[in-house]
Amino acid sequence: MKKIGSVKLGDGMPAVCVPVMGKDFSELKHSLEAAGQVPHDVVELRMDSLEQAQSKGMVRKALSLAREVLPQMNLLYTFRTAEEGGEQEISEDRYFTMLGEAVESGLADAVDIEFYKDCDKISGMIEKAKKQKVFVILSSHDFQKTPPREELINRLITMRDLGADAAKIACMPENDEDVFTLMGATAEVKRRFPDQLLITMAMGGRGTLSRIGGETDGSCLTFGCAEKASAPGQMNAGDLRKILESIHSAVQKV
Numbered sequence: 001m002k003k004i005g006s007v008k009l010g011d012g013m014p015a016v017c018v019p020v021m022g023k024d025f026s027e028l029k030h031s032l033e034a035a036g037q038v039p040h041d042v043v044e045l046r047m048d049s050l051e052q053a054q055s056k057g058m059v060r061k062a063l064s065l066a067r068e069v070l071p072q073m074n075l076l077y078t079f080r081t082a083e084e085g086g087e088q089e090i091s092e093d094r095y096f097t098m099l100g101e102a103v104e105s106g107l108a109d110a111v112d113i114e115f116y117k118d119c120d121k122i123s124g125m126i127e128k129a130k131k132q133k134v135f136v137i138l139s140s141h142d143f144q145k146t147p148p149r150e151e152l153i154n155r156l157i158t159m160r161d162l163g164a165d166a167a168k169i170a171c172m173p174e175n176d177e178d179v180f181t182l183m184g185a186t187a188e189v190k191r192r193f194p195d196q197l198l199i200t201m202a203m204g205g206r207g208t209l210s211r212i213g214g215e216t217d218g219s220c221l222t223f224g225c226a227e228k229a230s231a232p233g234q235m236n237a238g239d240l241r242k243i244l245e246s247i248h249s250a251v252q253k254v
Contacts, residue, residue, distance in 0.1 A: 002135065002165050002166075002197055003135070004041075004042050004074045004076065004109050004110045004135045005042070005073075005074030005075065005109035005110075006074060007041045007042060007074050009166065009197050009220040009221060010197050010220045012215060012248060012251075013214075013215055013244050013245065013247070013248040014214035014215060014219060014220055014221055014222045014244060015041035015042060015220065015221045015222075016039060016040050016041050016042070016221075016222060016223075016224050016237055016240055016241055016244070017040065017041065017042040017043070017044050017076065017221055017222070017223050017224075018035045018038060018040040018042070018043055018044065018223070018224060018225065018226050018237050019043075019044040019046050019078075019223060019225065019234075020032050020034075020035050020043055020044065020045055020046065020066070020226075021046045021049035022049055022050065023049060023050065023051045024050070024051060024052075025050075025061075025062075025065060028049075028050065028062065028065060028066075029065060029069055031226070031227065032065070032066055032069040032070055033069060034226040034227045035070065035073075035226045035237075036069070036070050036073075037226065038224070038226045038236070038237040038238045039237055039238055039241040040073075040224075040226075040237055041074060042073075042074045042075070042076050042109075042110070042221070043066065043070060043073045043074070043075055043076065044076040044077075044078050044112075044223070045062060045063065045066050045075060045076065045077050045078065045108075046078055046079075046080060046086075046087075047059065047062060047077060047078060047079040047098070047102075048078075048079045048080050048081070048086040048087040048088045048090075049087050050062060053079065053088065053098075054088070054090060054094055054098070059077075059098050059101040059102050059105065060101060060105050060107070063075070063077065063102065063105055063107035063108055064107060066107075067107055074109050074110075075107065075108050075109050075110070076108070076109065076110040076111070076112060076137070077099075077102040077108040077110070077111045077112065078111070078112040079095060079098055079099070079112075080112075080114075080141075081095065081114060083116070084114055084116075084139070084140075084141040085141050085143050085231065092117060092118060092121070095114075095117070096117075096121050096125060099111055099113065099125055100125065100128065102134075103125070103128050103129045103132050103134050104128075104132060106132075108134060109134065109135060110134060110135035110136070110137060110165075111125075111129060111134055111135075111136060111137070112137045112139050112168075113125055113126070113136060113137070113138055113139070113164075114138075114139055114140070114141075115138050115139060115140040115155070115158075115159060116140065119162070122138070122162060123162060123163070126162065126163045126164070127163075130163070135165045135166070136163070136164055136165045136166075137164065137165065137166045137167075137168050137199065138159040138162060138164035138166070138167055138168065139168040139169070139170070139199075140155055140159075140168065140169050140170075141169075141170045141171070142169075142170070142171040142172060143171075143172050143203070143232075144172060145171065145172060145174060145178075146171045146172065146173050146174065146178035146179075146181055146182055146202065147171065148181070149181050149184060149185050149188075152169060152171075152181070152182060152185035152186075153185045153188055153189055155167075155169060156169060156185070156186070156189045156196075156198060156200075157189060157192075157193070160189075160193060160196045165197060166197035166198065166199050166220065166221070167189075167196065167197070167198055167199070168198075168199035168200065169182070169199075169200050169201075170200070170201050170202075170203055170231065171202060171203065172202070172203045172204060172207075172232075173202045173203070173204065173206050173207050175206075176206060178202065178206075179202045179206060179207055179209055179210055182200055182201075182202050182207075182210055183200070183202075183209070183210055183213060183217040184217075185200075186198050186200045186217045186218050186219055187216075187217045187218055189218070190217070190218030197220050197221075198218050198219055198220060199219055199220060199221045199222075200217070200219045201219070201222065201223070201233075202233075203231055203232045203233045204232045204233045205232075205233055206233075207233050208233060208235070211223070211224075211233065211234075211235065211240070212240070212243050212244060212247060213247075214244075215244070215247055215248060215251055216247075216251070222240065222244070224236060224237030224238075224239070224240035224241070225237060
């Protein structure tokens with residue numbers, strides 16, 4: 001079974017990931033400390049929130065701070081680009097350079113790679129990550145709409161074919177039916193490829209069901225916040241964990 005650090009994924013109740021953000025290292029430290037106070041399985045370092053993130057040496061410095069504050073955590077490195085809802089514009093070359101620094105640092109258990117990048121660069125980075133035993137999430141975000149079911153299915157399968165340890169899609173529902181479209185697509189891909197880890201969520205308040213329903217549709221990781229949400233619709237991690245535990249208990253009785 002695949003793991004991010006010590007956390008096994010894909011077995012029953014979805015794991016909870018808490019994002020940490022800060023425009024400088026003081027804010028980032030505060031966010032890390034707050035994350036330590038709520039239930040979590042994984043902490044996501046949102047590198048793009050740091051104003052000086054693209055400066056030389058900042059990747060290792062930020063990862064080192066995270067390890068200093070929460071030494072036992074399972075750590076996911078993410079630089080979410082502006083095109084996919086992040087805080088900063090970045091050139092593709094710099095994006096992959098920083099990813100490589102995270103992979104080679106020995107400090108990150110997992111990295112997020114955006115799906116709509118150069119395919120050869122993605123493949124090369126996945127190969128590098130596997131050599132370093134770093135877990136890879138391939139991700140795609142759509143803040144405007146929810147793609148059709150077949151497109152969602154094809155996108156998740158393509159991520160699988162590229163070698164992603166987990167395939168992630170987050171999208172914005174325009175109506176309640178969009179939420180069920182995403183969850184249905186997730187369940188279909190999980191049926192076809194039972195061993196493939198999937199992470200899917202519909203954003204905004206309307207998408208709440210998708211954030212708590214992973215045990216039934218096959219999504220293995222969900223996101224909850226300690227303080228500031230990194231995407232629309234994120235619940236408090238403590239409240240999220242309680243709901244997931246209640247669902248898990250009910251599912252076990254079926």
